[in-house]
Amino acid sequence: MSTSTNLNDVNLEAVAGLAGKVQESPEVADTVWQATVTWDGAFRSSAQVRDFAPLESDEPVGLGGTDTAPNPVEQLLGALGNCLAVGYAANASAAGIEIRSLSIDLAGDLNLKTFLGLEPEGNAGYQGIKVDVHLDADATPEQLATLHEAVVGTSPVGHTLQRPVPVDIRLV
Amino acid sequence: MSTSTNLNDVNLEAVAGLAGKVQESPEVADTVWQATVTWDGAFRSSAQVRDFAPLESDEPVGLGGTDTAPNPVEQLLGALGNCLAVGYAANASAAGIEIRSLSIDLAGDLNLKTFLGLEPEGNAGYQGIKVDVHLDADATPEQLATLHEAVVGTSPVGHTLQRPVPVDIRLV
Numbered sequence: 001m002s003t004s005t006n007l008n009d010v011n012l013e014a015v016a017g018l019a020g021k022v023q024e025s026p027e028v029a030d031t032v033w034q035a036t037v038t039w040d041g042a043f044r045s046s047a048q049v050r051d052f053a054p055l056e057s058d059e060p061v062g063l064g065g066t067d068t069a070p071n072p073v074e075q076l077l078g079a080l081g082n083c084l085a086v087g088y089a090a091n092a093s094a095a096g097i098e099i100r101s102l103s104i105d106l107a108g109d110l111n112l113k114t115f116l117g118l119e120p121e122g123n124a125g126y127q128g129i130k131v132d133v134h135l136d137a138d139a140t141p142e143q144l145a146t147l148h149e150a151v152v153g154t155s156p157v158g159h160t161l162q163r164p165v166p167v168d169i170r171l172v
Numbered sequence: 173m174s175t176s177t178n179l180n181d182v183n184l185e186a187v188a189g190l191a192g193k194v195q196e197s198p199e200v201a202d203t204v205w206q207a208t209v210t211w212d213g214a215f216r217s218s219a220q221v222r223d224f225a226p227l228e229s230d231e232p233v234g235l236g237g238t239d240t241a242p243n244p245v246e247q248l249l250g251a252l253g254n255c256l257a258v259g260y261a262a263n264a265s266a267a268g269i270e271i272r273s274l275s276i277d278l279a280g281d282l283n284l285k286t287f288l289g290l291e292p293e294g295n296a297g298y299q300g301i302k303v304d305v306h307l308d309a310d311a312t313p314e315q316l317a318t319l320h321e322a323v324v325g326t327s328p329v330g331h332t333l334q335r336p337v338p339v340d341i342r343l344v
């Protein structure tokens with residue numbers, strides 16, 4: 001069977017194969033992900049991931065940037081939404097649910113005082129993030145609720161944001 | 173003075189202007205940032221931020237994807253690095269330090285068991301993130317240490333990752 005005939009086009013065999021490998025050799029589950037960022041002058045920079053096109057970054061003019069690209073806190077919301085999309089696709093396919101359409105609206109509240117140096121001991125980050133998921137799928141409300149619970153409970157970016165993560169930043 | 177003649181090309185006047193506005197009207201500091209993600213089939217999706225080109229997302233083949241773009245946890249590292257780059261540029265400029273070059277290597281450890289459904293109550297997210305900053309700047313080691321401390325202490329994405337953030341995900 002070609003992957004294109006799979007439900008939601010998801011290659012569940014690959015996911016199941018990886019899960020099988022992890023059960024045989026648990027260390028396979030320990031992964032390291034990487035990116036390299038290069039400063040391009042002013043508030044512009046770009047993130048290189050493997051051989052893909054760089055992810056460009058800038059700040060709006062009101063924040064001192066030249067507004068040529070999404071800013072880092074917007075990129076973070078994008079990463080969360082993209083992660084949830086993978087989660088819905090994977091878990092829906094595993095449950096035999098066809099997704100007709102899926103879009104995800106994300107919004108985060110952030111107070112700029114600490115970033116601007118006006119509240120040095122404050123929280124520069126998101127105070128909270130709200131996510132509205134618009135899912136049109138061939139399933140009962142109960143199936144959708146179960147699907148939703150599975151996605152929220154297993155989202156790598158969701159868990160990263162909801163938990164305090166040790167971030168070790170060194171000048172080398 | 174045109175912005176192009178500013179140190180590190182940073183438009184510090186805009187940042188100072190915003191800080192001044194916040195001191196007059198604190199509510200100006202309360203900002204909301206947004207993104208909308210659309211599922212494109214399989215594990216592909218794209219994040220739309222304002223009018224910029226969509227941020228494409230996919231998963232490696234081994235994880236069931238078609239490997240056409242960075243995956244969400246890589247995008248998250250990119251967002252952190254891009255945020256730190258803004259922080260170095262802003263704080264160096266405010267301190268009168270010229271940056272000759274800046275690159276930032278990021279790596280995060282993530283155990284796939286929870287994402288794969290093998291450890292349902294576990295942590296699907298990053299267990300830790302290491303960041304190596306390569307900064308060539310016209311400054312003493314003491315100035316660089318002070319700069320580094322300011323950047324780490326005021327990074328919106330850094331703080332978001334280091335603190336538990338309430339993430340409210342709803343099916344609407």
